[in-house]
Amino acid sequence: TQLLEQSPQFLSIQEGENLTVYCNSSSVFSSLQWYRQEPGEGPVLLVTVVTGGEVKKLKRLTFQFGDARKDSSLHITAAQPGDTGLYLCARRRSPSGNTPLVFGKGTRLSVIA
C-alpha cells in the first residue's frame, strides 16, 4: 500500500495567521492533487502538481511539490474562516495511466474569527 502521511492531523488557528500543512510518502509520486472538503460536502479539487520543485499559487494558497517528488506542502497566508475544512492530498495508485487515487487522511483546519 502506498501510504500518504499528512500532518498535522488537526490545526486550529486565529484569523490572519499563516500555516503550512504537509503530505509525505516514502515513494515517488507521478503527480499529486490537493482537495478541500467542507462539512456535508464532497472534496473539491484545488490543484494538481506534476513536476518536481513546482510551485502553484491559488490566491492565498501556495502549493509546492518537493524536488524528489516524495512530498508536497500547502501554505495558506493570512487564513480566513472560509479556509476552514479538511485538506486532503491524493496520488495515483500506480504511476502509469488513469489509475484510481489514493488519499491521505487529511488535515482538519479550523480558522477562528
Added chain:
Amino acid sequence: DAGITQSPRHKVTETGTPVTLRCHQTENHRYMYWYRQDPGHGLRLIHYSYGVKDTDKGEVSDGYSVSRSKTEDFLLTLESATSSQTSVYFCAISVAGTEYGYTFGSGTRLTVV
C-alpha cells in the same frame, strides 16, 4: 462544471437488508468511482468503473457490488448491510484536463442499525 448527483443523501437501514446507492452523471465521463469515508481511515476506494460493464475492485470491496449498465449511472449495492458499513459514501468522476482530477458528488450518509 460536471454534473454528478448521488441518491439518496441519507438512509437508515436495518442489518441484513440490501441497499443500493445511485450515482448519476450528465457528461459521459468514462471513469467513475465509489469511496467510503470514515473517521480515522479517510477516503477508501470500494469499486471503480472504466466504462459500461467494466468495473474493478478497490481496497475495501468485500460486501459490496457495483453495476454500470449505462455510462451515466454507477450503482453501489450492499448485498446484506452490516453495522461496519455505516459510513459516508462518495461517488466521483475523473475529469480529463485537470490531470484526471476528481469531481465528487455530495455524498450519501448511510446508517445501518
